[in-house]
Amino acid sequence: MPAAAAPPFDPLDPLGLDDLLDAEERAVRDTVRRWAAERVQPEIAGWYERGELPVIRELTRELGALGALGMPLRGYGCAGASAVQYGLTCLELEAADSGIRSLVSVQGSLAMYAVHRYGSEEQKERWLPPMAAGEVIGCFALTEPDHGSDPGSMRTRARREPGGDWVLDGRKTWITNGSVAGVAVVWARTDEGVRGFLVPAGTPGFSAPEIRHKWSLRASVTSELVLDGVRLPAGAVLPGATGLGAPLGCLTHARYGIVWGSMGAARSCFESALGYAREREQFGRPIGGFQLTQAKLADMALELHKGLLLAHHLGRRMDAGTLRPEQVSFGKLNNVREAIAVCRTARTILGANGISLEYPVMRHATNLESVLTYEGTVEMHQLVLGKALTGIDAFR
Structure with missing residues (x-):
């Protein structure tokens, strides 16, 4: 039997990672991507420049209607989605802006998760349904x-x-x-x-x-x-x-979303740089035709899609119930650090335009500086992994 012909190479999905998703996962991703494109992307540069999120309550209710709040939780009005579906949601939200993904992460993976995991039945009945609907932040x-x-x-x-x-x-x-x-x-x-x-x-x-x-x-x-x-x-x-294990357990749940979300910011910057390199001309040709620019784009694509593979792997482990906190630290440490590197490289491809809010690159780069720090700094995750590797606690 002749081998099936390989599909065309897709610069935006060079490894064919879309094949890892089932139809329902693609539908969730596409729904969130459309919402972000319609509701966030047209306004986000202005909100960022002014330092505000004036429609936060409206956006929260819309996110509740999408089922994005407390997404993996079951019962009490929550969607009961898979970990991978939730990860894809974080990916698409952070491709729009880290602040929007943070809104969802804090609502669902921290506040709602704490009530769902540690609360009484009375507390769950009181708070989770309106929080899942976005009526209570x-x-x-x-x-x-x-x-x-x-x-x-x-x-x-x-x-x-x-x-x-x-x-x-x-x-x-x-x-x-x-x-x-x-x-x-x-x-x-x-x-x-x-x-x-x-x-x-x-x-x-x-x-x-x-x-x-x-x-x-x-x-x-x-x-x-x-x-x-x-x-x-x-x-x-x-x-x-x-005990301290309770809030730390909540943080592990939220860090998982960052593993995916940071790759959304990186993807936005990579796609912006790729499009710019194809159109921007210097010395009589598109800058994407120069070797140094192609080397940058190749390295960005490598780190972006390796990070996405890591996120997929951790998501499948979470759905199987086999994901460990140390593995979440592995993902958070790698993906945020590499996302920042992708953003900084994208800025160099865009040159002076890279600092303009007409493009998303500098906004994502500055946002990721916060993402790098919150829910565990680089140093803390290095020490988590160091302890797991050596069996020796070096925190103190």
């Missing part, structure tokens, strides 16, 4: 002004009062969605260890001033949370969360 408050990579040293405290109420005091910072959240998942030290608390917006003593003057993730709401004698009923504590 959530945030996840772990990082503090003096404690980012070392959350075990957090100073926010919760004390139990006679009668069962809890009183929280402390500060959290760099909290995505904080100023617009209807509920905050706040982690605090207690006499029993680290516990999680659901703090509704408007609770006396709780405020969330927005952080301004950012040069990264400008189209995203980032806030400080202030807890000054915040009194909560006994039913506000997440009953299944005791």
Whole structure:
């Protein structure tokens, strides 16, 4: 039997990775890609330049209607999608902007996941359906002004009062969605260890001033949370969360989305550079015809599609229930670092135009500087992998 003819080479899918997806996965990807193209891409440069996301509540409701919020969770109005489908959603959202993917990640993989994984049935029934619909925005408050990579040293405290109420005091910072959240998942030290608390917006003593003057993730709401004698009923504590392993488990779930999302930013920059190299002429020919430019494009394509292969592999492992936290660290460390390299190389191909918001390159590059840091810095993920490789804990 003669061998089947190989399909034509696709510069945008040189390894034929589309063949790894089934029809339902492609449909999810295409739906999210269309939504991002229609709702985000026409406005994102202006939002970024002005440092605002003025339609965050409208976008959140639309994302809820798409089933993108709490996407892999089951029940309570959540889509119950596969890990790969969720990863593809993160890929397409971050191809539009990291801030949009962060909105979805914090809502679903941090706030909603914490309630779904560690909450009581009453808490799940109260919060998850409106959060899945995008009617209530959530945030996840772990990082503090003096404690980012070392959350075990957090100073926010919760004390139990006679009668069962809890009183929280402390500060959290760099909290995505904080100023617009209807509920905050706040982690605090207690006499029993680290516990999680659901703090509704408007609770006396709780405020969330927005952080301004950012040069990264400008189209995203980032806030400080202030807890000054915040009194909560006994039913506000997440009953299944005791110890630092609970918030770290949430972070592992969210980091998985970053493995995919960072490749969306890289893809956007690669495609922009490729198109520019085909059209921009210097010395009487398109710059894509020069060897140095072709070498850059080849290296960018290699790292982009190796990162996508890694994301696919981790997604299949998550769906099989065999994904380990160390493997998520592997993906987060590699893919974000390589995505930044792709963006920087794309900037050189675009020359001076690479710094203009007429193109997405510099916006993605600056956004990824935040993605590189949050949910585990390079150094923290290197140490996670170092411990896994050697069996020796070098964190302290």
